[in-house]
Amino acid sequence: MPTYKAPVSDTVFLLNDVFDYKKYANYPGFSEAPIDVVEAILTEGARFVEEVVQPLNRVGDLEGCKRHDDGAVSTPKGFKAAYKALVEGGWVGLAGDPAFGGQGLPPFLAVLFSEYECSANLAFAMYPGLTNGAVAALTVHGSDELKSRFLPKMTTGEWTGTMNLTEPQCGTDLGLIKTRAVPRGDGSYAITGQKIFISAGEHDLAENIVHLVLARIEGAPAGVKGISLFLIPKYLPDAEGKPGERNGVVCGSIEHKMGIHGNSTAVLNYDGAKGWLVGEEHRGLPAMFVMMNGARLGVAVQGLSLSEVAYQNAAAYAKDRRQGRSLKGAAEPDKPADILLVHPDVRRMLLEIRAFNEAARAFLVWIALTQDEARHAPDTKARQAAEDRLGLMTPVLKGVFTDLGFGNAVMAQQVLGGHGYIAEWGMEQFVRDARIAMIYEGANGIQALDLVGRKLPKDGGRAIMAFLGEISQLLGQSKDDAALAPYLGGLQNALGHLQQATVWLSRNGVADPDNAGAASTDYMHLFGLTALGYMWTRIVKAVLARQARGDSSPALDAKLTLARFFSERMLPETGARLARLSAGAATLMTLPAEAF
Template identity: 65%
Template sequence: MPLYKAPVDDTLFLLTDVLHIERFGNLPGFAEATPDLLAQILAEGAKICEETLQPLNRTGDEEGCRRDADGNVATPAGFEQAFDAFVAGGWVGLSVPPEYDGQGLPYALAVAMSEYGSSANMALAMYMGLTQGALAALLRHGDEEQKRLYIPPMAAGRWTGTMNLTEPQCGTDLGLLMTRATPRGDGSYSITGQKIFISAGEHDLAENIIHLVLARIEGAPAGVKGISLFIVPKFDVAADGSLAGRNTVSCGAIEHKMGIHGNATCVMNYDDARGYLVGEPNRGLSAMFVMMNEARLGVAVQGLALSEVAYQNALCYAKERLQGRALSGAKNPGAAADPIIVHPDIRRNLLEIRAFNEAARGLALSAALDSDVAHRSEDAEARRAAEDRLGLLTPVLKGVFTDLGFENAVKAQQIWGGHGYISENGMEQFVRDARIAMIYEGANGIQALDLVGRKLPKDNGRAVMAFFAEVGELAARESADERMKPYVEPLKTALGDLQKATMWLMQNALAEPDNGAGVSYDYMHLFGRVALGYFWARIARAALDRKATADGEAAWLDAKLTTGKFFMEKMLPETSYRLARIAAGAQTMMSLPAEMF
């Protein structure tokens, strides 16, 4: 059976030594997050993920979810008990404000727990993850009555949440949305339509399910300007918070999927269901984007999570599997062969995965801290800077982390050879589960378009210029330290490639829009490599500083420094390849007539 151990020590190192979480002590909820408390929380979170969620991962995949004739959905055996244990620990409301019965702790801790849960059992963790996104949307756009009614039971895990965007005829292009909302005359609306691909749309884990549904009020403008957001509960909620009658929303089918079989991906039918407007009419997209951005960071973390658990299992196999001899001489002379970890190609694959995992974890936690600042700081300038950085990096993290997460799951499977293709060993499930993260919450090609078409030009390029300055200042500051040169010199080159690519876009995308769209995917990955390289430079600095003061950790810290050096030598140079592809433009790809494909 596959194994998993949550990377608690790495998370703590990133939070304390690299990100210096103590700097945020003035924000609500951070004063309580002492290093000792952080360690205790993460250790307890790791325990429930390792001991309760992870053992159900393979059996949940094999059993899947079942729908009966009445539309009720049963989750795999053991899921309900595991969900109850997770809820009892208060993990769902970890970062929800105390005034709504949450614990008010940093969102960065919730992101760390999201990684551990998704590594342990991605399908089960999604039931909690979708609730986090719904909570974020209601906290930002719900009125006080809606917050009072819905947030406390959701934070407690008694109720779960979903997001309902996609319809059979529209996915990314929400302007084609057809679900309609008709005023009832009592302040509520009748919601009628069908939504598809709804994760956790129906299940037996919670008392109630709060669907956040995009619909068009009768008479609203066409296109995206006429979309509103509604709360549509599975069971209606009385003024005192008790459950009233069953609403006319039902699961019409469960999708048969490549992976995440333990999560109920539903076709949801709304037949004059009672719904409640969130925010202003025709402003639903702005409210839903809060949830989508939260979800996109969560999906980025899923890419990291599958990469991490696949790495751990590949590493274990590489140390145990005996095959061939090291080219430099036998390393295990008492046996018939050496463990395959002696072979350079196995090490290449392992180090490529590990080098991604460690920097990606740091970037994800850094983004979570930006979210904390954006939502909790009283400093307007700090909030703006955090929002700029988070907005710029969200499509990069979602697109790059999930692309590389899938690639890394395949690399880990490759290390197992033929045994990785056999389902009982678990590696092929990691590959199947990782694949969806590249598609949902906006396919990665859409993330690239969002980055190039919206995030780069926003506010006259303020966010990207600030990022360039941030990376450049670190490289300049660390150049004087000879020990940092293996990290900062390649970073300078990569940053130069990113700046050249950005200039190329400025000069060529406006006059010919296909140029911007045609190179956006390469640009996203170029940006991602620079962001990962930037974080490796920060990790290297922190590791060198800690080596000077910590006893007994030299080997652990040296391993980080070596892994970072590998990234700089073997992985960061991809920026020059991406730059060459960008500079070629889109003319050739757009010149071939459609009928000639």
């Protein structure tokens, strides 16, 4: 059976030493969350997910969710009690508005806790994760009446939330939505249509489920400009705010899918369901994008989370399993064989995963804190810079973290050999669960197109130029630091490749849009690798500073070795990415359709 230990000490190191947590002390909510309190919260959160949530991961995978004849869905054994404990412990509302029952802690803390939760049990973590996304959208775009009726229960997790976009005929192309909304004359609407792939769409964990649904009001313009957003509860609240009359939304079926079996992925049928407009008519997508952008960061977390838990179990196996002998001769002659860690290729796989995990966690912490900067930085310029960074990095985080998270789960499975393919060891579940993260909340090809087509040219390239400048500044400031010098070469090369790729896109992408499309995935990964290299450089600077103060722990030495490994063996991939994207679109677009 797989195990999991949340990396609390690594998270706290990043906050304290790499990102100078104390500089946020004057931000709202941070005064109640000094670093010792943050560490205590993360430690308790780690205990909860390790002891309560993680043991249900395999249970959820084996049992899945069950739909009954009346459309009700029951979750796997133990999920209901665990979810109740999650709500009662205040974990769903960790960063929620105290006016609606939340704890009012800084939002970054909820992001960091979600890494642990997703590593422990991704299918379970999706229920509160989607709820928090719905709360965010309703907070920004909902009327005061809707907020007062629904946010108190949703913020605490007593009621859960969903996001309803996809229909049988439309996924990425939301302009094809057919679900219709008809005014009822009392300020509400009757919504009719079918939504598919709705995560947590029907279940028995909460007494009510609040759906945020994209639909088209009668007479609305065609395409995405005619889409509106509606709030549709499973049960209509009564005069006391309790679940009352059953609304016209029913689960028609639940999907039988590759992974995340413990999460109920529903087909929802709306038959004149009563709902209320969220935001303005025909402006549903901007409202929904509040939830979608948060969800994309949440899915990036999932990529890291599964990479981390897969690594932990693969490393434990490699330290215990005995197969073959060291190429240099028997490492332990008195044993029948040596442990797997004597084999260079096993070490390569484990080090690739871990080098990603530690840099990706730093990237996540950086962007989680950037969210708080965008809301509360003391001056307009700093808030704008934070907003720019968030917009630029969101598709990179989602696309790169989930691509590599899946790849790392496969590598960890390979470390276990035949046992990795056998269900009881848990690795094949990690692989199956990780696969969906590359698809939902915008397939990764769409993330890459968003990066090159929208985020790079936005505001005249202000965000990308700021990022390139930030790395250049770090390299310039560090060039005379002898201790840091061995770690800078890889990042310097990667930065040069990213600069060349950006210039190539600016010259060739506009002239032929297919060039931008053909280059997009390679560019996204080149960008992601460079950003991870930047994170490793910042980590190394923090480690060297700690060591200069007399801290000589093995954990710090390990980080330096991982940084060298990443620079020497992983960052060179940026050169290959540059070569591929610079080849242009010609060979991709030449074959006629009938030749495929």
